[in-house]
Amino acid sequence: MSRTLVVAELQGEVVRNATYSAITLAKRLNGPFAIVAFGSRSRAAAEALVSYGAEKVLIVDDAAVDQYVCERYAPSIATITRNGGFDTVVVTATAFGKDLAPRLAARLDAGYAADISAVEVTDGKRTYCRPIYAGNAYAWLEIDSPIHVVSVRQTEFAPAQPSGAKSTVDVVPLAPSEPAGARIEFIRAEVGKSERPDLGEARVVVSGGRALKEQFSQVLEPLADALGAAIGASRAACDAGFAPPELQVGQTGRTVAPQLYFAIGISGAIQHIAGMKGSKVIVAINKDPDAPIFQIADYGLVQDLFVAVPELVKELRG
């Protein structure tokens, strides 16, 4: 039997959806699990978290960690892990989890399975599966340490559903500050404001590439409006300033797996494909019939995008 601790990722008092994918993994590892949340909003967040079948929801209800700082979180989670006898710590494979998990693993001298897409348990032995080489292969790994730290790919684990029975809520103290924590200070966050759905969670994503030029918004906004879609971009479009950097999809940008992905004026470089090839249906619009994007697109349209996209908008609205 195993005991698992899930670290909740909060945005204010809202539990980010990736957390529910982490809970799904915890439920697959047979044994009880608990969830921990940080900050003075954790009490409010716990109201949502108690409905997922956790033995306990632990809250580190302390305003000192209202802003995420890895150097403050990791010591507390390590202490909770040891005191609670947890053998597995599960985090989201978002920027939050990918920052936190390795520091935590080093602290616990634990093996770290990063960004996993599946887990197999045979005779109590676990193997974790994760995409490597820009998603061109999947590798299986085993961990040889008493504690495992795991980050979970949101796109590969369906979010857990509430299950009725309510968990108890325990308050746990924040671990004392250490020198590393005293030497890092959160200044401010700049959040790209958009009325559109979050790229990581949208059902439809409309992405544009270098070919859009200065007309990036002008051409893509109406299409995104017609589809209720999030807008994404290639690195070339972001680097050239046609699209804001937070829209970048790919290896260094966001990983998306919507039901429907439009790649418009995007050639289909490996680093772009790494971030979107999990999409259910891919549509490519490109005037070059040999563009690599057509090799992975379900539907390809060889046309000038400046003609095709407005026509597409009209057709969708019509």
Added chain:
Amino acid sequence: MKILVAVKRVADPDNLNKIKLSGQGAVDVSALEPKANPYDEYALETALRLTENGTNPKQRLGEVTVVTLAPKTSEQMLRAMLGTGADRAIRVDAADDELDGGLVARALKAIVDSEKPDLVLLGYQQTEHESCEVGAMLAEQLGWPQATFAGSIKSEADKALVVGREVDGATAFVRLSLPGVVTVIDKIVHPKSVQSSTTPPTHAYQDGVRFAALMAIMAAKKKPLIETKLSDLVPEPSKRALRVRYTRAVLAPARSAGVKVKTVKELVAKLRTEAKVL
């Protein structure tokens, strides 16, 4: 400022769709050209920018050491980096299958303990296993603060860095008092992403990384390239034991090319009735 940059050689990141499987069920990259991990090249560029006044880059205002844990064949990459501007190079002799992220971090810690840099720069991840782990593991081992996913860095008198971290659609600015660990993403090589304590805020670099001049490559042959053993840096066998072992790999099922449609009308019809996603 004294900076240590961790670098790794990887299989050509632009051609990863050409990887194969070996008979043993491991990934075979022998058909791909070895290259420096691009994020490590960005880390080196960042280190050079932080140790110069951007308006007078010929004058070095600090020391940059590149370090890799790799077989001898990686010396070529280190020499190239010395040509680009690094002052010294260290190679810890090791093969990839002797290492996991934790062990790389433990070995780097030993090097930091003896080199005493003010800053360790790393790529945020390497393009082979993409574990995105070594930087944070090293920071924990050192008891130093970390700033991962750095898209911008501004030095405050080389005592602290204001780092813009790119985190899922937002930028989080943190102030990190040195010594510390920073991992970089591609945005860090934009013209105004890095500002050393002497570079004026108006200065704009050329986009991307600098290239070595032929003269510099020749001169780099005289720069020190130090070789050490993993067992000297991490003497206890238990600390060299791997926590993570890869057991097998499969190639990702290729997404096959679908159909080409001729018109927008046909596309919409197919999305509605065939794919049923509209």
